[in-house]
Amino acid sequence: MQRSTRIAILTFDGFNELDSFIALGLLNRLKPLGFAAELCGPGGHVTSMNGVSVQLQRPLEWANEAEVVLFGSGLYTRAIAENGALLDRLQLDPVKQLVGAQCSGTLLLARLGLLGDRPACTDLTTKPWVVEAGVRVLDEPFHAQGPVATAGGCLASQYLATWVMLLKAGEAAAREALHYVAPVGEKQDYAERLIARVRPFVD
Structure with missing residues (x-):
């Protein structure tokens, strides 16, 4: 029986569609291998930045049970980072879970104490807030150390998804999923570029 990989994509009001939906779409390409990525957050509905x-x-709270937790970004992430009552509902454990963040989602990782002394990636707007939180920010699209990864730039969500696929399903499955969604005529180069960026952090 195929073991399931539950993936919580944390999505709040004002969310960036590219962060949440790209990861959701890419990771669910591996449903036949047990992947189940779902949008997760407070309340029943959220409205995007657009x-x-x-x-x-x-x-x-479902994120506390998931094998993988990915934080998207959005317009109100800074306010969410200051909302202790909301963040206290998250009890994440990098020993048991993979945890990743996109752009301003990196600020939430910092507030939750999940980065430790790791450097991190984020977007240019969020960078000053992440630095203020005591984190060294890299000028890179993706970085991972152990079970914690961060990405900077909306389209860098594809790196987070690739990281999860490599760790949880292996390179062959990741390559197949990326090949499927890549632009026609660029499929092999596209998949190889993403895997080449993430592979050093997996090996």
């Missing part, structure tokens, strides 16, 4: 309202598939 006014798209979606129904959340899981409550916020």
Whole structure:
């Protein structure tokens, strides 16, 4: 029987569609291997930064049970980072879970104490806040150390998804999923570029 990999994509009001939906779409390409990526957050619905309202598939606390937790970014992440009552509902454990963050989601990792002394990636707007939180910010699209990864730039969400696929399903499965979604005529180069960026952090 195929072991399931539950993936919580934390999504809050004002979320960036590229962060949440790219990861959701890429990771669910591996449903036949037991992957189950779902949007997770407080309340029943959230509205994106561009006014798209979606129904959340899981409550916020479900992230505490998932094998993988990915934090997206959004317009209100700084306020969320200061909301202790909300963040206290998250009891994440990098010893048992893979934890990743995208852009301003990196600030939430810092507030939750999940980065430790790791350097991190984030977007240019969020960088001063992450530095203020005591984190060394890298000028890179993706970085991982052990079970914690961060990415900077909206389209860097594909690196987070690739990281999860490599660790949880292996390179052959990751390559197949990336090949499927890549632009026609660029499929092999596209998949290889993503894997080449992430592989050093997996090996």
